[in-house]
Amino acid sequence: MIDFKKVYFGCADADTEAERNPQTFKKVFFDPHNYMEELISGDRYILRGRKGDGKTAFSAQIKLTASENGFYSYQRSLNNFNNTTFAKIKTYDNLGGNPYISFWKCVLLIECVRMIYKYEPHIQTPEYVDIVDALSKSGFLATDNDIAITVTRLVEADSALNIKSVFQHNRKYAHDVELRGAEEIYTAIKNSIKDIYLPRKFILIIDGLDDILNNTEFKAEIITGLIRAVDEINRVFKKTTLSIKTIILIRDDILNLCRDPNLSKISRDSGIRLSWAIDGNPYDSDLIQLVCKRIDEVAGYQNSFQNVWKEIFPETIRNKSTLDYVLDNIIYRPRDILQFFIEIQKEFVLGKKLTSEKIETALARYSDEYFVDAMRDELTGFFSDDVVTKLPDILIKMGTRYFYLSEFENECSHYPEFEGIPCRILLEKLFVAGYIGQHRPRERMDYTVFSYRNPREKFQEDHECILHRGLTRALTL
Structure with missing residues (x-):
C-alpha cells in the first residue's frame, strides 16, 4: 500500500501550484489530446471551458516549459480591469464597427512590444527603437504595469503617441509626428516589428477575463472586440518574419455572452474546448487519468489508479460502486476531483483501508468547504x-x-x-x-x-x- 498522503494533488489555483512546485507540476500536468502543441504551434488560440476545467493549468505549463522548448511566453491578466475606462475613449468614430477592436489591437501590440523588450532588450532596428522610446516615455513599458494600466494610459492619452515617423525610409529626414487613433498606432507598431528576425517564437497569454464581469458597466462587446483583435493579430503575424501568437483563456459562459457575425466561425476554427465528460468505464476517462498521473509519481509505475483505489477504498458504499458513488458527489472537473482527494488524504492512515464512514466525512467536508463556495464563485459577476x-x-x-x-x-x-x-x-x-x-x-x-x-x-x-x-x-x- 502506498502512502497516499505523499501524492501531490496540488492547489485550487494552478498558477499557485506551478509557482510552489514547478518541477512536480510539469511532471503531473495532463494533456491527453496534445492541446499544448496546438496552442503553441497550431492555428487554435482560444482555450475555453467551464470554471475549474484547467485552462490556467495549460497557461502555467506553457510558461514553465517555454525556455526548454525554445520560445518565450508572457502572461497578461485582466485582473483589476475597469470596464468604465472604455467609456472615456474619444476616438470611437475611427474605431470601426465594433469600437473596441482597433483599441484592443493597439493594446495587444503594446503588450507584444513589452514582451519583446523584456526578453530581447538589445534589438537595434531603428523603427523598433523609435517605438520602444515613444512607449517608454509615455509610461507603457514600466515593468510593474498590468494590462489594465496599459488600457488606462492609452485612453488618457486619447489614443495618441508622439513618435519619430516610422514610415520614413531615409532616417535623415525622419521627424517627430503624433500618431492619433488606435488603428494608426497599431499600424505603426506592426510595421516596426514585423520584419525583425529572432530565432524564438513569442507567446502572449491573456487571462483573467472573469474579472471583467465584476463591474456594473460590463459590455459583452468588450470581450468580442478582444477576440476579434487577437484573431487579426494572429493572422498578421503568422505571415511575418517575427513570430508572435496570442492565446486567450476564456470561460464558456463568458464567451456565450458575446455576439458577432464572425464569432461562431472564429470560435469553431480557432477554439479548443476542454471537456472532462465520462462516457463508459470511468477508469478509462480523462478525468480519472488526470488523477492517475499524480498517483503514478508516488506509486512508481504507470496506470496505478485502479490498483491503488482497490487497496485503499472499499468496494461499495450504499450498494453502489465506491468510485461511482464519489463521482455522483462531485462535478466532472479537474479542480473538483483533486479537491476531493485532498480531503480524502486527511482521513487516510497508512496501512489501513478507508471505511465508508471516513469517505462520507471527507465528502461532507468537501461539500462544506469547497462546493458551495465554488458555486458562489461561478455566479459572481452574473448576479449581484x-x-x-x-x-x-x-x-x-x-x-x-x-x-x-x-x-x-x-x-x-x-x-x-x-x-x-x-x-x-x-x-x-x-x-x-x-x-x-x-x-x-x-x-x-x-x-x-x-x-x-x-x-x-x-x-x-x-x-x-x-x-x-x-x-x-x-x-x-
Whole structure:
C-alpha cells in the first residue's frame, strides 16, 4: 500500500501550484489530446471551458516549459480591469464597427512590444527603437504595469503617441509626428516589428477575463472586440518574419455572452474546448487519468489508479460502486476531483483501508468547504453579490432537494435582494454549471440529467429541478 498522503494533488489555483512546485507540476500536468502543441504551434488560440476545467493549468505549463522548448511566453491578466475606462475613449468614430477592436489591437501590440523588450532588450532596428522610446516615455513599458494600466494610459492619452515617423525610409529626414487613433498606432507598431528576425517564437497569454464581469458597466462587446483583435493579430503575424501568437483563456459562459457575425466561425476554427465528460468505464476517462498521473509519481509505475483505489477504498458504499458513488458527489472537473482527494488524504492512515464512514466525512467536508463556495464563485459577476450570498439560504429555506421554477420564484419573492432578478435565468445558470439537474418525463420512466454528464441537455423551465448531491450534503437537506 502506498502512502497516499505523499501524492501531490496540488492547489485550487494552478498558477499557485506551478509557482510552489514547478518541477512536480510539469511532471503531473495532463494533456491527453496534445492541446499544448496546438496552442503553441497550431492555428487554435482560444482555450475555453467551464470554471475549474484547467485552462490556467495549460497557461502555467506553457510558461514553465517555454525556455526548454525554445520560445518565450508572457502572461497578461485582466485582473483589476475597469470596464468604465472604455467609456472615456474619444476616438470611437475611427474605431470601426465594433469600437473596441482597433483599441484592443493597439493594446495587444503594446503588450507584444513589452514582451519583446523584456526578453530581447538589445534589438537595434531603428523603427523598433523609435517605438520602444515613444512607449517608454509615455509610461507603457514600466515593468510593474498590468494590462489594465496599459488600457488606462492609452485612453488618457486619447489614443495618441508622439513618435519619430516610422514610415520614413531615409532616417535623415525622419521627424517627430503624433500618431492619433488606435488603428494608426497599431499600424505603426506592426510595421516596426514585423520584419525583425529572432530565432524564438513569442507567446502572449491573456487571462483573467472573469474579472471583467465584476463591474456594473460590463459590455459583452468588450470581450468580442478582444477576440476579434487577437484573431487579426494572429493572422498578421503568422505571415511575418517575427513570430508572435496570442492565446486567450476564456470561460464558456463568458464567451456565450458575446455576439458577432464572425464569432461562431472564429470560435469553431480557432477554439479548443476542454471537456472532462465520462462516457463508459470511468477508469478509462480523462478525468480519472488526470488523477492517475499524480498517483503514478508516488506509486512508481504507470496506470496505478485502479490498483491503488482497490487497496485503499472499499468496494461499495450504499450498494453502489465506491468510485461511482464519489463521482455522483462531485462535478466532472479537474479542480473538483483533486479537491476531493485532498480531503480524502486527511482521513487516510497508512496501512489501513478507508471505511465508508471516513469517505462520507471527507465528502461532507468537501461539500462544506469547497462546493458551495465554488458555486458562489461561478455566479459572481452574473448576479449581484447580495444574490450570490443569499442563494444557499434560500435553497435551505425551501427544505427539499426537488423543486419547480415556480416554487423557487415564490421563495425568492420574500427577499428584497432578489427583486428584479430573473429566477429562470438564475436556475438556468445553475443548470449549465452543474449545480442543479432536472428530471425528464418519459412514458416508461423519468430520468435525471446533469449538464456535465449530458452536455447536449438544455434547461427546461417546466421540468422539475434537482439539487446536486454536493449541494444537498452541504445544505443538509
